[in-house]
Amino acid sequence: MHDTLFEPFQIKTTKLKNRLTMAPLYLGYAGEGGTVSPLLLEHYRRMAASGVAMVVVENATVDHPTGSGSNRTIRADTDDNLDGLKRLAETIQAEGALACLQINHGGRFAGAAPEPAAPSAVETFGRTPHALTESEIGAIQDRFAEAAKRVRDAGFDMVELHGGTGYLISQFVSPRTNKRTDGYGGSLENRSRFPLETLARVRAAVGDFPVGYRFLADEWMPDGLTLDESTRFAKMLAPAGIDYISVMGGTYESFFLPEIVEGSKNQGYMTDLSAAVKKAVDVPVIAAGRLDTGKAAENVILEGKADLIGLARPLWADPDWPRKIGEGREGEIIHCDPECDACMKLVMKGKPAFCVRWPHEKMREMKDMFE
DSSP states (O other), X not given: OOGGGGSOEEETTEEESSSEEEOOOOOSOSOTTSOOOHHHHHHHHHHHHTTOSEEEEEEEESSTTTTOSSTTSEEOSOGGGHHHHHHHHHHXXXXXOEEEEEEEOOGGGOTTOSSOEESSOOOBTXXXXXXXXXXXXXXXXXXXXXXXXXXXXXXXXXXXXEEOTTOHHHHHHOXXXXXXXXXXXXXXXXXXXXXXXXXXXXXXXXXXXXXXXXXXXXXXXXXXXXXXXXXXXXXXXXXXXXXXXXXXXXXXXXXXXXXXXXXXXXXXXXXXXXXXXXXXXXXXXXXXXXOOSHHHHHHHHHTTSOSEEEESHHHHHOTTHHHHHHTTOGGGOOOOOTTOXXXXXXXXXXXXXXXXXXXXXXXXXXXXXXX
């Protein structure tokens, strides 16, 4: 049933056993200071055991605390965390999935930073970041390269640059958050310079190691990045050495707008974005956005809107999702409730997220591990 979803697929020279991946999802499971905790390991073990071909681990900071979203953001900026990262990669791979780690700098959304930094001094939820100097820009790009090499050395199969959710990389691309008048601002070509240079430094650091990109296709803000510019940017990104593009929409400033909240309750609400990007590039594209049924996920592939499926909350709510789809037991799936935002509220309060639809024994087990 839904055989297309279980066909093998190739990213560069790396073979995926099927078309299903876990999309990155921050849940606050790392230890204080961004360490790899027992809870984090158990969470990703379950995700990998689900049957997906690849698990993309949530954003790991390239610069703590300046670039960390929270004090529970995984750290990829120091060898002090290398052993933990190795255990994380091994835990995922032991369950038969490829392990990918997403690396990130929060920029204006770096909640752990005493003073956030961004392309421009644009106010963000009551805080105004300082505008990065060109020397600071180069230093951050070096941090991305160092972190990517650390990801490779830790034994992961791939690394993903976080250019989504309104974090630093996408802040440079967005006309809303990039008001610079130097070579990093103004035209789309100039605004694209930071991610393209960052990718070049990462490539130089890791060689042929596969590098993906979490791609913000539309900010869903009236003065933000839209598909017209983002697809033009995608055409620059693809030939620059990216091995796949994982498409998403929205930022922390648009996620809670009433129309976006309503739209996100719809199945496949981001697939128009992945379809537009796929038309623009010749590298594999991952689609996400409440693709919680086998039919919805398979149609994305069959209709040419993406090459791979990214499952975040659907997989978190029910790690048996792939198995139940493959065995024709779709009626048994525990679905994420589109009317529920309990997990988001917990994360926004700095607490670990739990799904209210989990069986009580799993809820208790996960809570015990955190405490």
